[in-house]
Amino acid sequence: MSGGEGSIVQFDNVGLRYGTEREVLSDISFTLYPGSFYFLTGASGAGKTSLLRLLYLAQRPSRGIIRMFGTDVITVPRGRLPAFRRRIGVVFQDFRLVSHLSALDNVALPLRVSGVPESEIRKPVADMLEWVGLDQRADARPATLSGGEQQRVAIARAVIARPEILVADEPTGNVDPDMALKLLRLFEALNRLGTTVVVATHDVHLLKKVPDSLIMRLDRGRLSDPTGALRYPPRREAAS
Amino acid sequence: MTAPSPIRRNAPRFGSADRLVPHARLAGPMPWVIAIMIALTVIAASAGLALRNLSANAAAEIAGGLTVQIVEGAPAERERQAEVAVALLSNREEVAEVRRVPDAELDALLEPWLGQQGVAEEDAIPIPALIDVRLAGPVTPRRLEELRASLAASAPAARLDAQARWLEPVLGAVASLEWLAAGLIVLLAATSAAAVWLAARSALGSNRETIEIIHLLGGTDAQIARIFQRSIGLDAALGGIVGLALGGAAVWLLGRQFAGLGSGMVAGGGLGPVDWALLAAIPVAGVLLAILTARLTVLAALRRIL
Numbered sequence: 001m002s003g004g005e006g007s008i009v010q011f012d013n014v015g016l017r018y019g020t021e022r023e024v025l026s027d028i029s030f031t032l033y034p035g036s037f038y039f040l041t042g043a044s045g046a047g048k049t050s051l052l053r054l055l056y057l058a059q060r061p062s063r064g065i066i067r068m069f070g071t072d073v074i075t076v077p078r079g080r081l082p083a084f085r086r087r088i089g090v091v092f093q094d095f096r097l098v099s100h101l102s103a104l105d106n107v108a109l110p111l112r113v114s115g116v117p118e119s120e121i122r123k124p125v126a127d128m129l130e131w132v133g134l135d136q137r138a139d140a141r142p143a144t145l146s147g148g149e150q151q152r153v154a155i156a157r158a159v160i161a162r163p164e165i166l167v168a169d170e171p172t173g174n175v176d177p178d179m180a181l182k183l184l185r186l187f188e189a190l191n192r193l194g195t196t197v198v199v200a201t202h203d204v205h206l207l208k209k210v211p212d213s214l215i216m217r218l219d220r221g222r223l224s225d226p227t228g229a230l231r232y233p234p235r236r237e238a239a240s
Numbered sequence: 241m242t243a244p245s246p247i248r249r250n251a252p253r254f255g256s257a258d259r260l261v262p263h264a265r266l267a268g269p270m271p272w273v274i275a276i277m278i279a280l281t282v283i284a285a286s287a288g289l290a291l292r293n294l295s296a297n298a299a300a301e302i303a304g305g306l307t308v309q310i311v312e313g314a315p316a317e318r319e320r321q322a323e324v325a326v327a328l329l330s331n332r333e334e335v336a337e338v339r340r341v342p343d344a345e346l347d348a349l350l351e352p353w354l355g356q357q358g359v360a361e362e363d364a365i366p367i368p369a370l371i372d373v374r375l376a377g378p379v380t381p382r383r384l385e386e387l388r389a390s391l392a393a394s395a396p397a398a399r400l401d402a403q404a405r406w407l408e409p410v411l412g413a414v415a416s417l418e419w420l421a422a423g424l425i426v427l428l429a430a431t432s433a434a435a436v437w438l439a440a441r442s443a444l445g446s447n448r449e450t451i452e453i454i455h456l457l458g459g460t461d462a463q464i465a466r467i468f469q470r471s472i473g474l475d476a477a478l479g480g481i482v483g484l485a486l487g488g489a490a491v492w493l494l495g496r497q498f499a500g501l502g503s504g505m506v507a508g509g510g511l512g513p514v515d516w517a518l519l520a521a522i523p524v525a526g527v528l529l530a531i532l533t534a535r536l537t538v539l540a541a542l543r544r545i546l
Contacts, residue, residue: 058456078543079460086458098450113459157457 007031007067008165008196009055014064016050023062024050025221032198034164037191039207040200042218048200049093049169051218055198056090056167057081069164086114089163089195091171095154097142103129103153104138110161128156132186147174155183159190166190168199172206184209270439270472271479277432278483278526279490281425282519286491288421289515295414298407303378304336305403306387308371312397315366321395322369328390334375334383341370368399379404429529436476436530440468440537455545465538469531476530480523488519 009032016025025047032038042048053059054066057073066073068084076084089110097106108125129135132152142150151174158166166187172180180203188210191197201207207215217224308325312318322340329338346367347356354365375383379402391398444451451464495511511519 056456082455082458082460084458085456088458090456096449096453096456098453109454110457113454113457113463 006033008034008069010065010067011054012065012067014054014061014066016047016054016059017062023221025054025061028064028223030216030223032165032196034196035191035194036196037188037210037213038196038198039210039213039215040198040218041202041204041207041215044202046218047221048202048218050221052090052167052169052198052200055165056088057085086110086161087164089158089161089166091151091154091158091166091168093169093173095142095150097150097153097157099142102139102141103134103145103149106142106153107156107160109157114161125156125160128160129153132156148176148179151175152179152183155186159186159195162193163195165196165198168197170201171199172201172203180206181209268475270435270475271482273435273439274432274476274479274526274530275482275486277428277435278480278523279487281428281432281522281526282484282487283490284421284424284428285522286487286511286515286519288418288425289511289518290495291414291418291421293510293512293515295411295418298414299404299411302403302407304375306373306375306379306384307401307403308373308391309399309401310369310371310395310397311399312368313366318366318369318397321397322371325371325391325395325398328394329371329373329387332387332390334377335373336376337372337374339372341372343367346370432526433529433533436472436533437537439475440472440534441541443468443471444538444541451542452545455542461539461542464542465535468534468538472534473527473531476527477523480526483526484520484523487522491519 009030011028011030014025014028015023017023028051040048040051050059054061057068060074064074069087071084073081073084098109101109104122104125107128108121111121111125126135126138129138132155134149134152134156137145137149140149142153145153151171155168155171158168168187171187172183175183184199184206187197187199199206207213308329310318310322310325312321326338326340329335350367373387377383384400384402388398388400391400454464454467491511499510
């Protein structure tokens with residue numbers, strides 16, 4: 001892999017295996033640049049979620065090097081990882097909302113984790129809920145929300161702390177086409193504010209909705225590069 | 241879209257940590273388990289403290305005590321030797337107090353076994369004359385030997401015994417009971433720690449999803465551990481208060497019953513203000529133990545995930 005200067009994420013020859021099974025990800029090398037919008041595509045079981053888990057530091061690779069924010073996160077002491085995780089927003093495929101907390105408290109979680117005073121939490125969280133159209137459901141528990149509403153809470157939680165990288169695993173999988181488009185626009189808006197966005201999806205129609213996006217394709221654990229996303233400098237081509 | 245407010249990163253505090261894990265409070269078993277443990281610890285500790293006081297008081301009381309018996313069958317000779325012994329002992333520097341136990345007192349002491357004498361002195365069962373001696377300082381074998389030697393010529397029927405020797409087996413048994421109480425306290429503390437460990441493990445299991453989410457959102461091990469410390473600390477505090485009330489009430493009632501016996505030795509086992517303060521500190525120690533156990537358990541469990 002060449003280059004990497006000014007990158008926010010750099011994977012170099014990364015491999016991942018669970019236990020003694022064969023590798024689910026092999027020879028993964030790519031560079032993500034600040035302010036870019038990436039789609040990660042591939043069939044079910046191609047390794048998208050595994051790759052995202054490496055990206056949001058839920059998993060260490062079996063081999064290779066991962067640099068994030070200019071630091072080798074493989075060798076960094078475990079105690080320093082939370083500081084890196086706070087710079088990454090994650091929309092989980094299964095939302096992973098805290099069931100006994102209200103929508104408002106779920107969205108406020110990253111701020112509370114970061115130690116933001118309570119007096120400075122309510123306003124931005126309320127604004128964020130309004131932004132995703134859930135201001136009327138602020139006090140609702142996740143169990144009382146529809147799938148789409150839960151997904152929007154998960155997205156609001158992922159972006160509330162203004163992450164430098166936003167990682168979203170199938171974020172439009174549970175919403176209707178109109179809402180999917182609205183959520184994509186939300187990601188685009190965040191991207192315009194400087195956040196690097198990585199969206200994993202198997203929905204090829206979605207790729208066409210973000211003209212400036214770059215596409216990385218996973219096929220049985222190996223990465224391909226249909227739009228030059230893996231090259232340096234990245235080519236700003238529209239997804240086709 | 242407007243940019244959300246900037247946030248501070250890596251701030252050490254974790255606001256509203258108590259909201260992150262649901263609490264059962266008194267509806268759950270944990271406070272009650274701790275209450276029982278604290279109550280038992282308070283009772284065991286108070287028993288240990290009472291025995292320590294009793295032992296210390298008894299030992300202090302008899303430390304310088306010495307009994308001289310004039311074992312002589314002839315009443316006149318017995319009386320003569322007793323008077324000589326009292327005179328000799330009174331003149332010795334190391335003797336603080338000498339008291340001849342009056343015959344009437346001896347008769348009263350022996351009455352339950354021998355009945356009323358009521359006969360002429362010559363026909364009565366010969367009872368040794370008793371002299372109660374208190375030395376300035378403890379009775380050592382050397383001092384005892386010196387006193388024996390000083391009485392040997394003029395009061396050959398005198399037999400000297402250190403009072404502490406009679407109580408040695410009793411004090412030994414009391415010391416064993418004190419150790420038993422200390423052992424019980426250690427066992428109860430270990431059981432409490434084990435109960436907290438189990439509770440923390442159970443809480444970790446039932447809140448695993450929440451913990452993983454907080455972990456992935458950038459929560460540190462210390463932050464997550466604090467959530468559980470706070471939760472278990474509050475449970476332990478509630479349990480501690482209830483346990484102290486139960487244990488303290490039991491100890492107070494027992495104390496009143498023992499005080500009612502009017503026995504000198506048992507009265508020496510009463511609890512003083514310092515003892516009650518120590519008993520009151522047990523729930524505090526219990527809370528600290530619970531918090532420490534919860535912290536170590538949670539940190540050990542968290543170290544297994546990235």
